[in-house]
Amino acid sequence: GAGVSQSPSNKVTEKGKDVELRCDPISGHTALYWYRQSLGQGLEFLIYFQGNSAPDKSGLPSDRFSAERTGGSVSTLTIQRTQQEDSAVYLCASFELLAGGRTGELFFGEGSRLTVL
Amino acid sequence: RKEVEQDPGPFNVPEGATVAFNCTYSNSASQSFFWYRQDCRKEPKLLMSVYSSGNEDGRFTAQLNRASQYISLLIRDSKLSDSATYLCVPRMDSSYKLIFGSGTRLLVRP
Numbered sequence: 001g002a003g004v005s006q007s008p009s010n011k012v013t014e015k016g017k018d019v020e021l022r023c024d025p026i027s028g029h030t031a032l033y034w035y036r037q038s039l040g041q042g043l044e045f046l047i048y049f050q051g052n053s054a055p056d057k058s059g060l061p062s063d064r065f066s067a068e069r070t071g072g073s074v075s076t077l078t079i080q081r082t083q084q085e086d087s088a089v090y091l092c093a094s095f096e097l098l099a100g101g102r103t104g105e106l107f108f109g110e111g112s113r114l115t116v117l
Numbered sequence: 118r119k120e121v122e123q124d125p126g127p128f129n130v131p132e133g134a135t136v137a138f139n140c141t142y143s144n145s146a147s148q149s150f151f152w153y154r155q156d157c158r159k160e161p162k163l164l165m166s167v168y169s170s171g172n173e174d175g176r177f178t179a180q181l182n183r184a185s186q187y188i189s190l191l192i193r194d195s196k197l198s199d200s201a202t203y204l205c206v207p208r209m210d211s212s213y214k215l216i217f218g219s220g221t222r223l224l225v226r227p
Contacts, residue, residue, distance in 0.1 A: 031213040042219030043161070043204065056214055091160060095213060106151070106206075106215060108160035 002026060004109035006092050012115045013082055021077045021112045025094030032075050033095065033106070034067055038088045046090075049075060082116045089113050118143050123205055123218035130195055131226055137191040138221045140205030147207035150188045152179060155202045155220065164203070165190075195225045 005024040013019050025032045034046040045059040049069040060066070064082075069075040079086055089111040097104040122141045130136045140150075149168045153161040165172055167188060171180040178191040188207075192199055202220040 033215065035217070043217040045214075045216050048213055048215070050213055095215070105163050105166070106153075106161075108162070110160055 004092055004094055004107050006090075006109035006112050008112055009110065010113045010115075012117065014117050015084060016081055018078065018080045019082055019114060021079075021090050021092075021114070023075045023077070023092030023109060025073065025075070025092070026096065026107055027073070029094035029096050029107075030072070031095040032069055033093045034075070034077050035091045035093070036061075036088045037091060037111075043091065046077070079114075082114075084116045087114055087116045120144060120216045121205055121207060121218035123203075123221045125219060125221060127222040127224050129224045129226060132195055132197060134195050134225075135191065135193045136195055136223065137189055138203065138223075139187045139189045140218050140221075141185075141187040142205075142207040143186070144207065144209065145183075145186060146209045146211075147186075148210045149208045150179070150181060151206045151208070151215075152177075152188075152190050153204040153206065153217070155204055157201075161204055161217075192223070195223075197225050197227065199223060200225045 007022045033048045035043040037043050047057050047067050051072050052069050064080045067077045091111045093106045093108045095106050120143050151166050152164045154164045155161040165179050167179045176193045180189045202222045204220045205218040206215050
């Protein structure tokens with residue numbers, strides 16, 4: 001498959017535990033994004049990467065959330081000391097600029113569904 | 118003011134109807150726009166991108182009004198399969214940051 005791959009697809013954890021969510025973007029896509037979507041809500045922007053750098057971390061909800069990207073490819077979103085309000089689907093996407101650089105397409109993975117008990 | 122605002126709906130229309138909804142954006146520097154479609158419990162998929170004043174693809178037409186800072190999506194001859202949430206996202210050429218609207222839910226009934 002040449003799409004965006006996320007793992008795990010489902011994660012159930014206990015309050016207070018740490019979790020790591022992984023995203024494998026489409027090869028060659030420079031930009032990578034993390035969004036969070038709670039049940040019945042819209043996509044909440046968390047962070048994006050250009051290469052391995054994160055120009056904008058303003059969407060991370062608290063200092064319990066961190067993300068990194070290595071080798072311009074795989075990214076990991078880490079949530080420390082999880083809380084019940086962290087329960088949501090975490091969506092990763094990578095972005096391809098089309099010819100001319102004026103437009104492009106954001107390709108999403110299927111998401112990681114996190115449930116904090 | 119939110120960066121991107123959409124009427125949450127739901128818009129409940131019969132098959133065959135024409136329906137339109139708007140997306141307003143606060144950043145006047147936005148230069149291109151995307152409409153995404155999200156089915157229940159699925160990831161969003163690109164429906165249409167808009168760079169100039171508008172775009173048309175079959176039954177779907179997007180119109181951009183830069184003066185009033187909104188983009189609309191018009192769906193003609195609605196199908197049951199059009200039932201979904203439609204998400205709007207503006208983009209500046211100088212930035213990769215992409216903030217989505219909260220989406221407009223469309224329900225097409227038989």
